[in-house]
Amino acid sequence: MKYCCDCAALLEVRIPEGDERPRHCCDRCGSIHYQNPKNVVGTLPVYGDQILLCKRAISPRSGKWTLPAGFMENGESSLTGAIRETKEEAGAVVIAKKNSLYTLFNLPDINQMYLFFRVELANLKFSPGIESEEVALFSESEIPWEEIAFPVVKTTLKQYFQDIKSNNFPVRMFDVHHDQSRKISTKVISCSDS
Amino acid sequence: MKYCCDCAALLEVRIPEGDERPRHCCDRCGSIHYQNPKNVVGTLPVYGDQILLCKRAISPRSGKWTLPAGFMENGESSLTGAIRETKEEAGAVVIAKKNSLYTLFNLPDINQMYLFFRVELANLKFSPGIESEEVALFSESEIPWEEIAFPVVKTTLKQYFQDIKSNNFPVRMFDVHHDQSRKISTKVISCSDS
Numbered sequence: 001m002k003y004c005c006d007c008a009a010l011l012e013v014r015i016p017e018g019d020e021r022p023r024h025c026c027d028r029c030g031s032i033h034y035q036n037p038k039n040v041v042g043t044l045p046v047y048g049d050q051i052l053l054c055k056r057a058i059s060p061r062s063g064k065w066t067l068p069a070g071f072m073e074n075g076e077s078s079l080t081g082a083i084r085e086t087k088e089e090a091g092a093v094v095i096a097k098k099n100s101l102y103t104l105f106n107l108p109d110i111n112q113m114y115l116f117f118r119v120e121l122a123n124l125k126f127s128p129g130i131e132s133e134e135v136a137l138f139s140e141s142e143i144p145w146e147e148i149a150f151p152v153v154k155t156t157l158k159q160y161f162q163d164i165k166s167n168n169f170p171v172r173m174f175d176v177h178h179d180q181s182r183k184i185s186t187k188v189i190s191c192s193d194s
Numbered sequence: 195m196k197y198c199c200d201c202a203a204l205l206e207v208r209i210p211e212g213d214e215r216p217r218h219c220c221d222r223c224g225s226i227h228y229q230n231p232k233n234v235v236g237t238l239p240v241y242g243d244q245i246l247l248c249k250r251a252i253s254p255r256s257g258k259w260t261l262p263a264g265f266m267e268n269g270e271s272s273l274t275g276a277i278r279e280t281k282e283e284a285g286a287v288v289i290a291k292k293n294s295l296y297t298l299f300n301l302p303d304i305n306q307m308y309l310f311f312r313v314e315l316a317n318l319k320f321s322p323g324i325e326s327e328e329v330a331l332f333s334e335s336e337i338p339w340e341e342i343a344f345p346v347v348k349t350t351l352k353q354y355f356q357d358i359k360s361n362n363f364p365v366r367m368f369d370v371h372h373d374q375s376r377k378i379s380t381k382v383i384s385c386s387d388s
Contacts, residue, residue, distance in 0.1 A: 001199045001200075002199060002200060002201075002202075003197060003199050003200070003201070004197065004199070005195045005196060005197050005198070005199045005205075005227070006195075006197070007196075007197070008196075008197040008202040018324065021267065033199070035268055036233065036265055036266060036267065036268060037233060037266050037267075037268060039230065039231060039233065039307065071228070071230055072231050072307075073215065073230065073231075074229055074230060074231060074302075074305040075302050075303075075305065076302050077300030077302050077369050078298070078300055078307060078367075079300070079367070080302075099364075101298065101365060101367050104272070104295065106272055106273070108269050108270050108274075109269075111268040111269065113266075130212065170293075170364070170365075171295060171364075171365035173272075173273070173295050
């Protein structure tokens with residue numbers, strides 16, 4: 001961000017009066033351009049004892065398996081966004097129950113928050129969208145654990161197969177940190193049953 | 195958004211190739227400027243049978259009572275943002291348990307998502323920050339229900355006094371719609387105990 005999107009003047013990064021953080025400020029028109037975390041919304045699509053996964057056709061992690069997810073758009077709710085992404089990436093129609101929110105991940109190092117919803121596949125019709133190479137159902141033992149694209153996906157899957165034993169799926173929140181060695185640590189910081 | 199913040203060229207609103215939504219596109223440098231919902235994070239600070247509320251000193255709803263909350267910042271998690279806002283607006287230090295996520299509101303008509311965390315006041319030290327006129331503790335019967343600033347706050351408070359009867363606080367998700375007559379309807383669409 002270099003120029004003001006309202007008036008095209010060069011921006012200055014400074015702490016505005018009454019604020020505590022550096023912002024992109026326009027001294028010509030007075031606009032302050034805030035930058036905030038973005039939400040990524042997705043689903044854990046269940047069919048019996050199987051989960052629907054997508055093999056990524058795009059970078060990052062092309063060729064790795066993931067749950068359908070993408071950026072939440074203006075004008076939609078988190079759940080409708082997650083359902084939309086599932087249709088776009090996996091060609092699948094899903095049914096969300098009232099208690100569908102399942103995992104929430106804070107990723108402060110990359111300014112994102114992930115939300116996954118536990119949903120059911122409406123039928124066995126699914127097919128790869130433009131961002132997927134392949135879409136397939138996996139039981140727990142079939143999941144390609146070493147080929148999962150993102151830690152948030154692996155954690156959501158692991159948590160699901162843990163929770164299904166008790167048939168109790170509280171909402172769980174995690175903090176994910178990317179340290180300087182590019183290692184990723186995931187820490188549970190909240191779950192609604194503890 | 196009128197000019198490209200990367201190169202200052204005039205932007206065009208059109209659907210980029212491979213996309214389905216109109217975006218702000220720069221034909222000079224090729225940048226696409228996405229706009230996404232923002233998160234507002236806050237707390238429900240509890241002290242015994244009382245809740246800490248802030249009387250707003252700024253618009254909108256100046257003079258009305260609210261829970262401490264504000265925009266989630268880059269580089270922070272939703273919970274650390276909520277705790278920060280509580281310190282800033284109410285001068286209060288709070289303690290969050292592991293199961294602190296409580297209510298989540300989708301507000302698709304204004305491109306926001308609200309998250310409230312149920313926390314405990316660490317002590318009785320609190321004082322109004324720059325955005326608050328007054329900060330005070332209220333028991334259920336004392337809450338100024340007709341003077342609550344926002345529906346998301348009123349719904350969180352009502353839900354809390356309902357849930358405290360069973361001492362069970364599942365995460366609850368709501369969709370809030372602002373219809374054309376400016377009336378606001380709140381619909382529960384997800385809660386983790388149903």
